[in-house]
Amino acid sequence: MIDIMPESSNNVLGVRFTRRLSPSDYHTVLAPRVxxxxxxxxxxxxxxxxxxxxAGWTLSAAWANTVxxxxHRRDFDKIAMVGAPAWEQWCVHTPAALLMRGELRTYGRGQLDEAWAWIHG
Structure with missing residues (x-):
């Protein structure tokens, strides 16, 4: 499930990933907001x-995420990933970094305030 975080404002979007993501999370929540x-x-x-x-993505949600x-590879100035497992951090720093124009950073779950400060900076 993808939820929009209440801290979102102006051109800053906060999203929370919970449970298992499905394609509808991208099509009905994330894509329309972006x-x-x-x-x-x-x-x-x-x-x-x-x-x-x-708990990860369904196979079709992983494809929706890739699409x-x-x-939107040129639409983001900054992306902060907070609380990601090690394999997701690797994805952020390696394949995603080759696709995305903006700067990508990862933070531990206990660094949420630091991540918000960087995003707003």
């Missing part, structure tokens, strides 16, 4: 919080 924000702002800053309950990332 596309709406992009009508007002040239680029966005995104914080992704991986909740303790996060989303490719479509």
């Amino acid at each position: 596309e709406s924000l992009l009508t007002r702002f040239a680029t966005l800053k995104v914080l992704i919080l991986i909740d303790e309950s996060f 989303f990332d490719v479509k």
Whole structure:
């Protein structure tokens, strides 16, 4: 499940990943919000919080995530990934870094305030 965090404002979008993500999370929550924000702002800053309950993606959600990332690879100035497991951090720093235009950083779950400060900076 993808939830929009209440700290989101202007061109800063905070999202929380919980349980297992499905394609509908991308099609009905994340994509509409990002596309709406992009009508007002040239680029966005995104914080992704991986909740303790996060159980990964369905196969079709992983594909939806890939399509989303490719479509929006030039739309993000900054992306902060908070609380990601080691394999997800590798994905952020290696393959995703080759696709994305903006700066990507990972933070431990206990560094949420630091991640917000970086995103707003």
